[in-house]
Amino acid sequence: MPEIKVVDARGSFCPGPLMELIKGIRQESVGTILEVWSSDRGSAKDIPEWVLKAGHAVVENREDEGFFKIQVQKMR
Amino acid sequence: MTRIVLLGGGAGGSMVSNQLARQLKPEILHGDVEITVINESDQHVYQPYFLYMAFDQAVPADAHRPERSVLNRQVKLIVGHAERIDRSANKVLMGDGQEVPYDYLVIATGSVPDPDSIPGLSEGGQTFYTEAGALKLRDALRDFQGGRIVVTVGVPHKCPVAPLEFTLMVHDWLKAHDLGDKSEVVYTYPIGRLHSLEPVAEWANQVFPQRGIQSQTFFNVETVDPHQKTLTSLEGETLAYDLLVAIPPHKGQDLIGRSELGDAGNWVPTDRHTLQMQGADNIYVLGDATNLPISKAGSTAHFEADVVAANISNRVHGGNGSLRYDGKVFCFIETGNDQATYIKFDYQHPPQPQAPSELIHLYKLAFNKMYWLSAAGIL
Numbered sequence A: 001m002p003e004i005k006v007v008d009a010r011g012s013f014c015p016g017p018l019m020e021l022i023k024g025i026r027q028e029s030v031g032t033i034l035e036v037w038s039s040d041r042g043s044a045k046d047i048p049e050w051v052l053k054a055g056h057a058v059v060e061n062r063e064d065e066g067f068f069k070i071q072v073q074k075m076r
Numbered sequence B: 001m002t003r004i005v006l007l008g009g010g011a012g013g014s015m016v017s018n019q020l021a022r023q024l025k026p027e028i029l030h031g032d033v034e035i036t037v038i039n040e041s042d043q044h045v046y047q048p049y050f051l052y053m054a055f056d057q058a059v060p061a062d063a064h065r066p067e068r069s070v071l072n073r074q075v076k077l078i079v080g081h082a083e084r085i086d087r088s089a090n091k092v093l094m095g096d097g098q099e100v101p102y103d104y105l106v107i108a109t110g111s112v113p114d115p116d117s118i119p120g121l122s123e124g125g126q127t128f129y130t131e132a133g134a135l136k137l138r139d140a141l142r143d144f145q146g147g148r149i150v151v152t153v154g155v156p157h158k159c160p161v162a163p164l165e166f167t168l169m170v171h172d173w174l175k176a177h178d179l180g181d182k183s184e185v186v187y188t189y190p191i192g193r194l195h196s197l198e199p200v201a202e203w204a205n206q207v208f209p210q211r212g213i214q215s216q217t218f219f220n221v222e223t224v225d226p227h228q229k230t231l232t233s234l235e236g237e238t239l240a241y242d243l244l245v246a247i248p249p250h251k252g253q254d255l256i257g258r259s260e261l262g263d264a265g266n267w268v269p270t271d272r273h274t275l276q277m278q279g280a281d282n283i284y285v286l287g288d289a290t291n292l293p294i295s296k297a298g299s300t301a302h303f304e305a306d307v308v309a310a311n312i313s314n315r316v317h318g319g320n321g322s323l324r325y326d327g328k329v330f331c332f333i334e335t336g337n338d339q340a341t342y343i344k345f346d347y348q349h350p351p352q353p354q355a356p357s358e359l360i361h362l363y364k365l366a367f368n369k370m371y372w373l374s375a376a377g378i379l
């Protein structure tokens, strides 16, 4: 099982959860799973939208303890 | 004696040291506390002026002051390159071999644009995110005969509003130089809207079409071909340019990597409320150097400086240093046409829109001058 790196982007309005994910994807190696924590409902939609465009994979997308946890694997 | 060392004498390091010098004045005069700032250069550089330098509205001398003149007299200054932080020995090791021991360390080393992380960008693109880059761009604009200017934004980057400000200002600049009819401006942004702050994105959505500025969202530049003059995003889009202005992805300082204190991008893992380095009781981090999901801006460093200084001086006085940072950020935004607006938010409160006005623009210009009071810990 690859390592899971948590990106705690709760309460982040700028840069926001998606940009925090992009930062993580850019700096980590292929295969890494990033788990973005977001308090913004919009993330559950706009993160998967970008992940698809950028050729990575959503591993899991769930609401837990009042916030969203979206796992993304870096594929390339 | 308690030794407090501030690594980095930019916006955050200068503010914390000057606030501490005031809060701990009796202890410093008594020889019980020593405050030392380590900074690479003997000059303090006010980076927001780089934006104006690109349009020949400011020159380097406007943005420079001797670091010594910014610091309180009670603060010691070491000018030099810090090579490594030795956490187990509580020392900063300088490039010239000097060792600077600390009881409290404040890391305020900032962030740097990393154009080399995008193949072809250094050769094919311009940037106003460094002083040398801003001057080069100023000359490129002077020689520009018309064509397509592409402004592309990488992740992460400091000052989240500067790319938008530059786009609006370059559009004004083209008109003023009679190049408006022969040119187009294209702005690209990494996520699915024009700015991470929703009210700013909505505002740009109205203003861009009115001014004829084109845009492309979900665009993260992956490569630049300086010969073909094209840039390609990792989402698979290719754009042609005549002049490419990039806000390159940033990274933390190499020193953080060498000291093994950071993540893969050299950002220091930081507690979002206490601003202590995670797992370290006597190391605080502020400004651009943290891994926090907040805007990398001078104003962020300012609000964080209040917390770091108060907690360190409280601990020197025997307290627990319990003040918490609430994620507060405040930014002025130049909107072109001699108007500006501002926006503020924190971890709990989303940003609220404000209508742009000429008055706010004038206030922002005045603020650029007032910065020096703020760095001095007075404002």
Ligand SMILES: Cc1cc2nc3c(=O)[nH]c(=O)nc-3n(C[C@H](O)[C@H](O)[C@H](O)COP(=O)(O)OP(=O)(O)OC[C@H]3O[C@@H](n4cnc5c(N)ncnc54)[C@H](O)[C@@H]3O)c2cc1C
Binding pocket: B007, B008, B009, B010, B011, B012, B013, B038, B039, B040, B041, B046, B047, B048, B049, B050, B051, B080, B081, B082, B083, B108, B109, B110, B111, B128, B129, B130, B158, B159, B162, B253, B255, B286, B287, B288, B289, B296, B297, B298, B299, B300, B301, B331, B332
């Ligand atoms: C074009 C532009 C426009 C901007 N506009 C705005 C704006 O309008 N509003 C706003 O709030 N912010 C703005 N910013 C952002 C702002 O300048 C930064 O966020 C702010 O300076 C961060 O402060 P800091 O203390 O973290 O780092 P810095 O101010 O960058 O200071 C870091 C210091 O650490 C020193 N240092 C680093 N490594 C070492 C080492 N190894 N040894 C010794 N010294 C070292 C550096 O020399 C530097 O002096 C702008 C930035 C740019 C580039």
